[in-house]
Amino acid sequence: MSKITKAVIAAAGFGTRFLPQTKAMPKEMLPLVDKPIIQYVVEELVSVGIEDIVIVTGQNKRSIEDHFDKPTEDLVANLKAGGEKKKPLLDMIEKIGNMANFVYVRQKGPYGNGTPLINVEHLIGDEPFIYTWSDDFISATPPRFKQMIDVYEKFERPVMSVIKAKDNSDYDKYGFAAGLELEPGIIDVNKIIEKPGAGNSPSDLATVSGFILTPDIFVYLHKALNELDGHSELYSNNALKLMLADGKRIIACDIKNGRYFDAGNKLDYIKANIEHALEQPDLKEDLLNYLKNLIKD
DSSP, rough: OOOOOOEEEOOOOOOOTTTTGGGOOOOGGGTTTTEHHHHHHHHHHTTTTEEEEEEEOOOOOOHHHHHOOOOHHHHHHHHHTTTGGGGGHHHHHHTTSSSSSSEEEEEOOOTTTTHHHHTTHHHTTTOOEEEEEEEEEEEESSHHHHHHHHHHHHHHHOOEEEOOSGGGGGGTTTTEEEEEEEEEEEEEEEEEEESOOOOTTTTTEEEEEEEEEEETHHHHHHHHHOOOOTOOOOHHHHHHHHHHHTOOOEEEOOOOTTTEETTTTTTHHHHHHHHHHHSSSSHHHHHHHHHHHHHHH
């Protein structure tokens, strides 16, 4: 069994829910307090041993590449001129460019989260890898990818992260998986349904925020692509359903001690900013006081 050292991040979406802000700024670069959303995803990947990160982008996404590049000479000179006071900032931005080996690929093909995978097939080879999104994540202890890797190493099968739906609207936003529970929170999947609606879902387990995939996923992605009509979208779940139909096993991992952040949604993005600000000691007290006074008013 190969060690997982590669990850693919889908980052080609238009971010239309955040227009006009995302007309020129990628949604992945929207800040959570003082750090872009995608950096939280990258940092989690690096924390579990990922060395090579392929980011699939589209037009107007150059700032993502710039962010994970080494800092400009002008910025370095400015921070050095600030002496010891600015040294922590200099160390921080220099660290960003050295977190992993970054590769960037422009997305080509039909709309849908299956297309970024086809675009990176030539870079993955015969290794298992993580596939995740650039604008949502699960803050968990231990990290969600650590939990998923542990499951992969135990069962040696593709793994999808799932969380329990909280309200009826979730059933119209996510795919849902069901199957036999092998042990608490670990499900041998036999059914995947995309956006089933509250009354038609086979379970309350929403498939969000990432997968561990094996190289055979590409065979089924091409099958799914060949089955599309001219107006359909290519989803990774399409390929996973074909795998199940072919007798392949897929394991769902219900992420423990996790808090899901969908930063591609306006309200959830605001909530994520507030929660992350409350985790910072220099902001917590003042922000709490502000929120309390705001509620009183």
